[in-house]
Amino acid sequence: MRLQNPLSLLLASANLCVAAPTFYWPPWMTGIVSTSWLAQHSWDPFILVIDTRPAAEYAAGHIPKAVNIPWAVPLSAWISYGPDDLLLQLPQDDYLFGNLSAAGVSKLRRIIISSSKATPPYPQAEAARIAMTMQLAGFPLVHVLNGGITKWQAEGRVVTTVVPSITPSGITGSLDRSDIVDREYVKAAINNKIILDARDPSVYNGSVVEQWASKPGHIPSAKSLPTASLLDLQGNYKDKAALADVVESVIGTDVDKDTEIIVYCGVGGYAGAVYWVLNTVLGFCNVKFYDGSSQDWVKVYDMEL
Numbered sequence: 001m002r003l004q005n006p007l008s009l010l011l012a013s014a015n016l017c018v019a020a021p022t023f024y025w026p027p028w029m030t031g032i033v034s035t036s037w038l039a040q041h042s043w044d045p046f047i048l049v050i051d052t053r054p055a056a057e058y059a060a061g062h063i064p065k066a067v068n069i070p071w072a073v074p075l076s077a078w079i080s081y082g083p084d085d086l087l088l089q090l091p092q093d094d095y096l097f098g099n100l101s102a103a104g105v106s107k108l109r110r111i112i113i114s115s116s117k118a119t120p121p122y123p124q125a126e127a128a129r130i131a132m133t134m135q136l137a138g139f140p141l142v143h144v145l146n147g148g149i150t151k152w153q154a155e156g157r158v159v160t161t162v163v164p165s166i167t168p169s170g171i172t173g174s175l176d177r178s179d180i181v182d183r184e185y186v187k188a189a190i191n192n193k194i195i196l197d198a199r200d201p202s203v204y205n206g207s208v209v210e211q212w213a214s215k216p217g218h219i220p221s222a223k224s225l226p227t228a229s230l231l232d233l234q235g236n237y238k239d240k241a242a243l244a245d246v247v248e249s250v251i252g253t254d255v256d257k258d259t260e261i262i263v264y265c266g267v268g269g270y271a272g273a274v275y276w277v278l279n280t281v282l283g284f285c286n287v288k289f290y291d292g293s294s295q296d297w298v299k300v301y302d303m304e305l
């Protein structure tokens, strides 16, 4: 349903699942765009780049006409904290839309999310998590800038310290949470739905235990699809064919695009990347997101080794 192509936009109101086409969509229809594509479209007044780095980094130099809405843990426009100490929860509607309005963001624009790539792979997952949030907020065209400002600068492209003048957009709204699932939903899915764990293999297999989830291992019956496996050695998202190979190596080649797939990770960051790739690059249209993830799961249930 959330595929970003004209057909799915047309059918969205009918809530139909649109299978991915067998040919490649042009870049402007997929969820990840390249720095060269963005540079070639610098003329396009409908494109709005949202730079998600801290304000000081944005001030020191950013993509021309980009606005700044920083990602910060534990609280920012993009994420909230809790209840129950849970990190990286989806934001409150009023804070999210308040910040979008203040930055002049409206639904008429094609949104490009640009993070840094300082310590891969996390910022690329962060960008995907933000893009997912924008999509849940009802923005029809949202993309992740592959490699973010780091790649943009490494390629010697134009940066500026000029801050665009902003008129608040006045946008309000609420997140569509129908793809967001909770602990009991995931419990009921064990052994009968595809559950994907986006954490590193060493966390999945229990040899490493992260601070926010005290029990080693993974949710029973979950398969391992590490976010790092979606990225190349430079920390950029792989191309569509390579991403399809990675996903097929985990779930098989015979999975219909409308099959339900639940993704989770440690606290809900890495899983954003898997969600985004499955949903907007590969065309799986029934992907659910367990926002509480391992941190929430181990409060009540056990992991499997």
Ligand SMILES: *[C@@H]1O[C@H](CO)[C@@H](O)[C@H](O)[C@H]1NC(C)=O
Pocket: 075, 076, 077, 079, 094, 095, 096, 097, 098, 099, 102
């Ligand atoms: C932006 O988000 C922050 C953190 O959630 C919040 O404190 C602030 O009030 C928001 N700004 C607006 C204008 O809503």
Ligand SMILES: *[C@@H]1O[C@H](CO)[C@@H](O)[C@H](O)[C@H]1NC(C)=O
Pocket: 201, 202, 203, 205, 206, 207
């Ligand atoms: C767990 O995964 C790590 C990383 O892939 C690997 O080095 C280690 O041998 C694995 N441990 C077990 C017990 O399988």
